[in-house]
Amino acid sequence: MPLALDSALDALTAQLKIRPLPEPLLREALTHASFLNETETPGRSNERLEFLGDAVLGLIVADELFRLFPDIGEGELTRIRAELVQRRALARVAERIGLGEHLVMGRGEEAAGGRRRERNLAGALEALIGAVYVGHGYRAARALVRRLLGPEFRRVKTAGVEMDPKSRLQHLVQAAWHQPPEYVTLGREMTPDGQLFVVEVRIAGQPYGRGTGPSKREAQRAAARDALRILEASGG
Template sequence: MVERTRLDLGYEFRDPSLLQRALTHASYVNESSEPLQSNEVLEYLGDAVLDMLVAEALVACMAEAGEGTLTRLRAMLVAEAGLAQVAQEIGLGEHLRLGRGEEAQGGRERPGLLADALEAVIGAAYTDGGLEAARTVVNRLFGPRLAQAAATAGIDPKSRLQAVVQAHRHLTPSYRLRRAWGPDHDRQFEVECLVGDDVVGTGRGRSKKEATMAAAAAALEKAAPPLDAEPPPRRKEPAGGGKP
């Protein structure tokens, strides 16, 4: 019988054995008398899926950033150190199945092993439920980091705001022209920024684009409650699906 594994992934596996396989290190397989599979193939798959989904998310929330910036941010987000930190935050190490030797050498806290296991979990989600399942897991685990990356990478206020709002509220900010005035040679515009139905910032400028950027900057600085406030904690469900 497959044991239920509690991980806060935001996704419930239809086939819990895939998640268990994602948490099974080769050292455990080598020491087991059972015909088991390690997580190496799922890790390979998850590595490719993660790269694609992080790239997709970056383009969605930072469409105006250049290719060089997007490439640099993606590399930072999927680097071993970052993946290991995400794995530690969700307590992935305590669920790993390790051989006695790997366990004795501190494998549950080894960054490379944790990063590989996290990629395997993403690969397992993809195998279990397709791209949408993997996207759900990646958004759950990496959403706040995408927002932080935008804020620290010199991205314009509109793109930064979109990253923050999508990560924490799962919405996309919208903008509307409130008013325009002045002669053609000195036209002024006022734009409102909305999240859902709420006006969260207002900006003025000599063009609609300039006013939009000002509205986004105002939203980042003055919104109350903060747009990047952590959402209420969600009750953890068994990632393996069903009830224990």
Template sequence: MHDLEATIGYTFSDRALLRLALTHRSAVPVGVKHGKAKEPPLTNERLEFLGDAILAYVTADCLYREYPQLSEGELTATRAALVQATTLARFARTLGLGEHLIMGRGEEMTGGRDRDPLLAAAFEALIGALSLDQGFAAAAQLVRQLTQPEARLIVEERRFKDEKSLLQERVQGELAQTPTYHVIATEGPAHQRTYTVEVRINGVAMGSGTGPNKQAAQRAAARVAMENGGWNANETDSSLSSDV
């Protein structure tokens, strides 16, 4: 884990905290109770809870200070985009968290190391662990380092609405069509399901995305469709117009 510490720029005083932040519940043997009273936690779920709260506060504070021109609604939408699972999973990949995750063999064999929900949870847990080990300032610095470039893109491109709304507006306005969403795969146990959704325009598949629920997967699919259609740059893809 030394390379991970080098990437984030901090050396943990308590290496057990870092290991815990990377431990998925699938690594705990069947029959072992999670969070038993007076016993230390076995998975990263409690650290995930702490990291989630830190992320919410730090991103809100940064947006408030750096973008005085944004309304409350725009601030809220920007923060939501920054802390959604797909965005956090990208941050986790930037840090290389996937290769360090501790998980059960079954989870690993089904692609757990690159699954957005697991990566997002591990990233939140890492932020929580860093705060406990190095202090809130260290955790906040890592959050700002990763989220500020993404926030600038969101603000510059005026991506305040969710991806589904943006895609529908562009498609209805330019192509007189309405996007439809279709679940094409469902994976994982009931308590940790992952959905894959495909978005189609007039029957033509324009992108797919995954998420811990159908709504998140639809947003991820809409984001891919926006990119494939060239709409993020406020341009209409001529080939799309002729094909659908």
């Protein structure tokens, strides 16, 4: 590993308060598959560590939420966990710590904006968590996740459990229009990060909001949030 890269990684581990990891393990965590495909360099991409880190992250977040909210049910806990570990949320955390600058990737992927791509950033963050778990164990991985997601844990603890936007909209629309909102899938959009569903929510046959998401469920929630914003702005 070049000296400059060594120094950058030392700065990253110091910033995240991670004890030094074995160099091959850290290299693997930060290596995108495009680099190996393009250069035919021996070694592994971060995909295996991403797989492991995803599971470790899910367990740690579930554990934190279980302790934060002793009185809420499995359904709400599952919803909050999904919100905290979704790709977009993890990519924002990765951007905040400058993780994209440390990724090793092929020139083609980099030229296509790979250092800012949500999928790459979220995957690298999960791989880093996986590497810490492999190198130092569960307690070290938990400490890292707490530091990375600390603002989000504090937010949900302070705000409490908010009703899902679809449930909120359902209550409002049922009370005012005496019928449920209707969610219509308009189609799909292709983005650099993959396919997005486009959903429109209609109230009494009229369009009130639109949203996109990697799944129909996420797109429906985004559309519900958009409709709530419009209704609240109009005093509805």
